Amino acid sequence: MALGQKRNQMVVPQATAAMEQFKWETANELGIQVPQSGYMGxxxxxxxxxxGGNMVKKMIAAYEQSLAGGAQPPTPQVTNARTTP
Structure with missing residues (x-):
């Protein structure tokens, strides 16, 4: 995702490239001009x-659509990778 701090971890690490592409598509749909370098800081x-908000809305809509279609989407196991000091 961003080039700065990386504290959040993907639940499914193999989806990193797809989520990055999803971010750029969403920005494009909103008419946001993303710099060529990809730096959005x-x-x-x-x-x-x-x-980010529109990405979440689209993901929820896709999940609801799959539920309405009778599909039973998998529920990922979420673990807290961060430990408190």
């Missing part, structure tokens, strides 16, 4: 939040 929080 100089964009306002509101813009980056809009991208």
């Amino acid at each position: 100089d964009l306002p929080s509101r813009v980056n939040g809009a991208i």
Whole structure:
């Protein structure tokens, strides 16, 4: 995802490239001009939040669609990788 701190870990590490592509597609749909370098740290929080928020909306819609179609999507096991000091 971003080039800065990486504290969040993917539940399914193999999905990293797909999520990165999903981020760029969502930004494009919102009309947000992403710099060629891919660095988004100089964009306002509101813009980056809009991208993330719309990604979540699309993922929820896809999940609901699969449930409405009778499919039983798998439930991933979520573990907390962070430990508190």
